[in-house]
Amino acid sequence: MRLLMLQHPAAGHAARAIAMLHLMPIAAVRSDADAYKEERMAGRTVEIVVTNTVVDKYEARSYPDEQADATGEYNLYFVPVYRIQVIGTDAANRKVSTDFTAPRFMPYYNNPSSPDPHYKTLGWVNAGLSVGRRVVVGRYKQDYAVQNRYSPGRGAIVIKGAFYIHAGPASLQDVGFGSAGCIEIIGDYNKFKQRIAELSGFSPTPADTAIQQLVSAGKLVVTIQAASAPDIRKSVARKIRD
Numbered sequence: 001m002r003l004l005m006l007q008h009p010a011a012g013h014a015a016r017a018i019a020m021l022h023l024m025p026i027a028a029v030r031s032d033a034d035a036y037k038e039e040r041m042a043g044r045t046v047e048i049v050v051t052n053t054v055v056d057k058y059e060a061r062s063y064p065d066e067q068a069d070a071t072g073e074y075n076l077y078f079v080p081v082y083r084i085q086v087i088g089t090d091a092a093n094r095k096v097s098t099d100f101t102a103p104r105f106m107p108y109y110n111n112p113s114s115p116d117p118h119y120k121t122l123g124w125v126n127a128g129l130s131v132g133r134r135v136v137v138g139r140y141k142q143d144y145a146v147q148n149r150y151s152p153g154r155g156a157i158v159i160k161g162a163f164y165i166h167a168g169p170a171s172l173q174d175v176g177f178g179s180a181g182c183i184e185i186i187g188d189y190n191k192f193k194q195r196i197a198e199l200s201g202f203s204p205t206p207a208d209t210a211i212q213q214l215v216s217a218g219k220l221v222v223t224i225q226a227a228s229a230p231d232i233r234k235s236v237a238r239k240i241r242d
Helices: 007-024 031-043 191-198 206-215
Strands: 046-060 073-089 096-105 105-110 123-129 135-136 140-145 153-158 163-167 181-183 220-224 237-240
Touching: 046 096, 046 191, 073 105, 073 191, 096 181, 096 191, 140 163, 140 206, 153 191, 153 206, 153 220, 191 206, 206 220
Parallel strands: 046 220, 163 181
Antiparallel strands: 046 073, 073 096, 073 237, 105 123, 135 220, 140 153, 153 163
């Protein structure tokens, strides 16, 4: 006597589906999670080091209130300028380091009798980040424009809260910039962004897109070296009038 093995039609479909799955290219069955992981692995880590090495000085004004007197004159204050390094590896896996400069402590004054509502702190502060830290950048504000003076440079790398790295004066002679403690790159800010883009491992053009991709991949890092804030209020350079 022969026994007949009956197979449900659905079981046949499942078997054929499994067979087809084995024949499919691996790339065709990758999950969204796998694709996201691969995207996160793309690119190369770029580190911006805000050093505690003083290389020059700059004449800054207090911000957001320049404290102009009745004649319209206001003080400029000497602030130290520090070395800023952009460090990474190139396509040949060679370590690359490029130096830039920026003030990292600036004169801040928000008049208590008529405060700027955009800032909570009142009175005088030597503004800036003095404690050493390492931050994986979580946001790049591509369209950010400098608030205190005109600069053609666009874009801000957010370190924490309202502390950014962004464009600064065109040169040391371009006096009168101010900030609430942001790190303002001196010179051509586009060159600073382009260097980051070139080391990112992504297409470097446009630079803003490469930086956004680097941030999305969690591979843009800012290292702040510990430094003592100077007593800026006692470092009056001269008076000027716009």
